Amino acid sequence: MGKPQKIREKKVPMPEQPPKERIKNFNEVALGYTAEMAVEEAKRCLQCKPKEGQKICVDGCPVGVNIPEFIKHIREGDFEGAIRIIKEKNNLPAICGRVCPYERQCEMYCTLGKRFEPVGIGRLERFVADWELARGVKIPEKAPPNGKKVAVVGSGPAGLTAAADLAKLGYEVTIFEALHKPGGVLIYGIPEFRLPKRIVEAEVEYVKKLGVKIECDVVVGKTVTIEDLLKEYDAIFIGTGAGLPNWLGIPGENLNGVYSANEFLTRVNLMKAYLFPEYDTPIRIGERVATIGGGNVAMDCARTALRLGAKESYIVYRRTEKEMPARAEEIERAKEEGVIFKLLTQPIRFIGDEKGWVKQMECVQMKLSEPDETGRRRPVPIPGSGFLMDVDTVVVAIGQSPNPLIPKTTPNLKTGRKGEILVDEKQRTSIEKIFAGGDITTGNATVIAAMGAGKRAAQAIHEYLSGKS
Amino acid sequence: MYKIVSKKDLASNVKMFKVYAPRVAAKAKPGQFIILRLHEKGERIPLTITDWSKEEGTVTIVVLEAGKTTKELASMKEGDYILNFVGPLGKPAEVKYYGTVAFVGGGVGIALIYPEVRAFKEAGNKIITIIGARTKDLLIFEDELSKLSDELYVATDDDSKGHHGFVSDILKKLLEEGKHIDLVIAVGPVIMMKVISDLTRPYGIKTIVSLNPIMVDGTGMCGSCRVTVGGETKFVCVDGPEFDGHLVDFDNLIARNRRYLEEEKIALERFLSHG
Numbered sequence: 001m002g003k004p005q006k007i008r009e010k011k012v013p014m015p016e017q018p019p020k021e022r023i024k025n026f027n028e029v030a031l032g033y034t035a036e037m038a039v040e041e042a043k044r045c046l047q048c049k050p051k052e053g054q055k056i057c058v059d060g061c062p063v064g065v066n067i068p069e070f071i072k073h074i075r076e077g078d079f080e081g082a083i084r085i086i087k088e089k090n091n092l093p094a095i096c097g098r099v100c101p102y103e104r105q106c107e108m109y110c111t112l113g114k115r116f117e118p119v120g121i122g123r124l125e126r127f128v129a130d131w132e133l134a135r136g137v138k139i140p141e142k143a144p145p146n147g148k149k150v151a152v153v154g155s156g157p158a159g160l161t162a163a164a165d166l167a168k169l170g171y172e173v174t175i176f177e178a179l180h181k182p183g184g185v186l187i188y189g190i191p192e193f194r195l196p197k198r199i200v201e202a203e204v205e206y207v208k209k210l211g212v213k214i215e216c217d218v219v220v221g222k223t224v225t226i227e228d229l230l231k232e233y234d235a236i237f238i239g240t241g242a243g244l245p246n247w248l249g250i251p252g253e254n255l256n257g258v259y260s261a262n263e264f265l266t267r268v269n270l271m272k273a274y275l276f277p278e279y280d281t282p283i284r285i286g287e288r289v290a291t292i293g294g295g296n297v298a299m300d301c302a303r304t305a306l307r308l309g310a311k312e313s314y315i316v317y318r319r320t321e322k323e324m325p326a327r328a329e330e331i332e333r334a335k336e337e338g339v340i341f342k343l344l345t346q347p348i349r350f351i352g353d354e355k356g357w358v359k360q361m362e363c364v365q366m367k368l369s370e371p372d373e374t375g376r377r378r379p380v381p382i383p384g385s386g387f388l389m390d391v392d393t394v395v396v397a398i399g400q401s402p403n404p405l406i407p408k409t410t411p412n413l414k415t416g417r418k419g420e421i422l423v424d425e426k427q428r429t430s431i432e433k434i435f436a437g438g439d440i441t442t443g444n445a446t447v448i449a450a451m452g453a454g455k456r457a458a459q460a461i462h463e464y465l466s467g468k469s
Numbered sequence: 470m471y472k473i474v475s476k477k478d479l480a481s482n483v484k485m486f487k488v489y490a491p492r493v494a495a496k497a498k499p500g501q502f503i504i505l506r507l508h509e510k511g512e513r514i515p516l517t518i519t520d521w522s523k524e525e526g527t528v529t530i531v532v533l534e535a536g537k538t539t540k541e542l543a544s545m546k547e548g549d550y551i552l553n554f555v556g557p558l559g560k561p562a563e564v565k566y567y568g569t570v571a572f573v574g575g576g577v578g579i580a581l582i583y584p585e586v587r588a589f590k591e592a593g594n595k596i597i598t599i600i601g602a603r604t605k606d607l608l609i610f611e612d613e614l615s616k617l618s619d620e621l622y623v624a625t626d627d628d629s630k631g632h633h634g635f636v637s638d639i640l641k642k643l644l645e646e647g648k649h650i651d652l653v654i655a656v657g658p659v660i661m662m663k664v665i666s667d668l669t670r671p672y673g674i675k676t677i678v679s680l681n682p683i684m685v686d687g688t689g690m691c692g693s694c695r696v697t698v699g700g701e702t703k704f705v706c707v708d709g710p711e712f713d714g715h716l717v718d719f720d721n722l723i724a725r726n727r728r729y730l731e732e733e734k735i736a737l738e739r740f741l742s743h744g
């Protein structure tokens with residue numbers, strides 16, 4: 001190693017498409033590190049040896065990736081070694097390295113972050129994962145087949161992770177997916193410019209290479225029921241996500257031009273409506289688009305609208321930027337691209353034209369009062385503050401709930417207040433042999449949390465089927 | 470991949486396909502539908518399950534050429550493969566004994582009432598069937614329906630067969646004559662279902678309609694298929710497709726089905742010009 005250098009205070013910058021250009025295409029915004037940049041960034045890591053009770057990066061990672069160790073390998077130029085360490089814990093690093101809210105997880109606990117910018121852990125993870133993908137992914141050693149069969153329902157991050165881990169343990173695993181393409185939100189929800197579909201496809205390929213069978217076009221609860229699957233499989237993992245769109249419940253919501261975020265994103269991402277008419281599925285976008293909500297989903301919709309040609313794209317959110325659940329980085333990018341933020345604003349009615357298309361939105365101004373049960377300050381309307389906003393497209397992005405299809409068609413499967421499947425710390429449901437995890441048990445959360453649940457479930461299924469619990 | 474095992478021309482613009490989809494066939498019930506996607510660049514479109522055979526593992530669909538995707542499907546042949554075919558979706562019809570059930574089928578809706586006519590007949594109901602189309606060549610499934618029905622009435626817009634006019638004229642006459650009917654089930658163009666529902670309302674006869682909004686996933690995930698029923702938002706793909714016609718806001722459905730008129734035209738013209 002060379003002579004000791006002064007530590008860079010900031011992360012090595014990540015090359016990006018400039019905002020003016022990127023809003024004209026659907027290509028990825030952040031372009032990723034080169035090998036030199038990655039080594040440079042890795043050198044910022046202090047290789048912490050935590051004392052008792054001290055928290056470092058690893059403690060913030062829901063799947064416990066050995067961060068200092070993989071960064072050490074990057075620093076030494078051993079990218080192969082780095083990816084192997086990551087993959088011990090994380091089956092989908094190219095995805096997590098892009099969409100993990102690392103600023104609230106691993107990077108939040110980074111020692112360096114106490115004085116400077118934290119180490120760019122997400123970026124480094126992405127770099128080595130991409131490095132491996134470019135070279136062809138190695139398939140890890142698998143335990144010999146143990147003759148037991150597990151069905152996984154849903155092919156989002158929870159299902160893919162559970163399936164991969166079980167396959168490595170020697171199980172014969174089949175994933176059943178309702179849509180025509182595996183990947184869950186990674187395929188139908190998160191846009192191409194944030195998570196290229198080829199990355200998701202490559203990760204799905206990896207899971208298939210582990211021997212997992214994926215059957216699309218199977219809606220469990222309709223095409224087959226959980227009870228049918230129980231006859232054929234030794235255990236079942238349910239990872240069907242939170243796919244049910246929430247609505248505002250205000251007049252005019254069924255007007256033309258009002259989309260749920262799910263419809264808007266599914267048309268664009270899964271059905272590739274941005275390539276219409278080369279692809280058959282259309283999408284209609286007006287000149288003034290308002291996206292209601294303040295999470296990642298809302299940012300994705302507002303930024304997608306710009307790329308589809310909207311002249312003005314608004315985020316309409318009832319609290320302030322500080323309370324927005326979206327990742328800071330995504331809010332920043334949306335602003336750079338020209339998304340206009342209308343904060344402390346709540347729509348109360350959509351107004352249509354004579355042909356049934358939305359043309360205006362009546363809103364009220366809000367102010368923040370005392371904190372509510374979530375700890376965030378509660379927005380309350382300011383009397384007499386109503387105003388009209390001209391819009392011709394509205395995207396409602398105020399969250400999703402668990403899809404009720406499986407609970408409704410599976411007697412004795414216990415659910416909670418919001419329809420989420422209830423599980424214990426081992427992801428066990430109220431029915432023997434059936435496990436569940438991801439957004440279907442938590443409501444809309446994160447990719448890495450869903451993966452963590454998939455991992456725990458795989459472990460618990462293994463214990464259960466090998467008679468250890 | 471789902472193989473087309475047979476194809477039959479029912480009329481110049483109406484084709485019937487049997488598709489090998491054993492999982493769907495094993496679970497199909499009257500009133501349910503499938504969603505298919507022809508190829509990698511295709512749209513997902515819903516089609517009613519007209520018949521099925523658990524033994525053969527086949528599902529029968531009848532398709533009216535309406536735009537790009539249905540025309541492309543119509544051009545496919547026996548032995549070809551459909552890329553995606555998922556179902557059965559939607560709630561099955563509530564088949565039970567009512568007494569006298571009047572079925573009204575318009576256009577391709579004639580084929581779509583067939584499985585329900587059969588099921589309601591098996592449930593012991595007396596069946597009155599009223600079918601109508603633009604012209605007599607489009608009166609598909611007439612023989613099959615005539616065998617199952619106690620009374621069958623026919624209407625054509627161009628007077629080529631039966632009553633000259635609409636199916637609603639026939640139902641109106643039956644009602645005015647005091648014919649006893651316990652339930653009406655109407656399947657066809659939205660405007661026809663609206664007229665029928667308006668017709669039966671003053672008589673207080675329960676009227677079921679099968680709605681055909683624009684869908685994407687068909688599993689309750691997107692809300693593209695939502696319509697207003699009894700003042701509430703319903704997702705047709707999971708709450709329907711059948712609803713009480715007296716509660717449906719048909720104008721909302723008509724408007725929503727016109728969302729993509731321009732794009733549909735572009736897609737069709739492009740398809741017709743270079744296939």
Ligand SMILES: Cc1cc2nc3c(=O)[nH]c(=O)nc-3n(C[C@H](O)[C@H](O)[C@H](O)COP(=O)(O)OP(=O)(O)OC[C@H]3O[C@@H](n4cnc5c(N)ncnc54)[C@H](O)[C@@H]3O)c2cc1C
Nearest residue numbers: 154156157158178184185220240241438439445446447450
């Ligand atoms: C637009 C958007 C942006 C997001 N951005 C981020 C981000 O930047 N970072 C982050 O960490 N998280 C983000 N999230 C959240 C994250 O994507 C989810 O928390 C995560 O995908 C949940 O994973 P899952 O496996 O539980 O479910 P999902 O990814 O929802 O997958 C569930 C799968 O199950 C299938 N399924 C459902 N019902 C059935 C059935 N009955 N039979 C068969 N299959 C069925 C579905 O079709 C789907 O493929 C975002 C979410 C959205 C919608």
Ligand SMILES: Cc1cc2nc3c(=O)[nH]c(=O)nc-3n(C[C@H](O)[C@H](O)[C@H](O)COP(=O)(O)OP(=O)(O)OC[C@H]3O[C@@H](n4cnc5c(N)ncnc54)[C@H](O)[C@@H]3O)c2cc1C
Nearest residue numbers: 514515516517532533536537538539681682683684726733
């Ligand atoms: C539950 C249900 C069952 C149906 N059953 C049948 C059937 O058995 N036989 C049959 O011929 N038709 C049926 N339809 C209608 C059929 O789905 C449409 O005719 C078809 O989607 C038109 O596609 P296209 O590309 O050929 O025409 P387009 O030019 O795209 O559209 C023509 C018209 O069809 C409707 N439509 C367009 N796209 C969709 C879509 N993705 N989903 C639903 N409707 C759409 C619109 O009202 C549009 O104006 C059914 C529809 C529903 C909702």
Ligand code: SF4
Nearest residue numbers: 061065096100105106
């Ligand atoms: S998986 Fe997410 S939280 Fe864990 S190290 Fe990677 S970026 Fe950080």
Ligand code: SF4
Nearest residue numbers: 045046048057110111
């Ligand atoms: S806490 Fe930060 S500096 Fe310390 S080992 Fe982890 S990444 Fe490196």
Ligand code: FES
Nearest residue numbers: 685687691692706
């Ligand atoms: S078609 Fe998407 S919810 Fe019904």
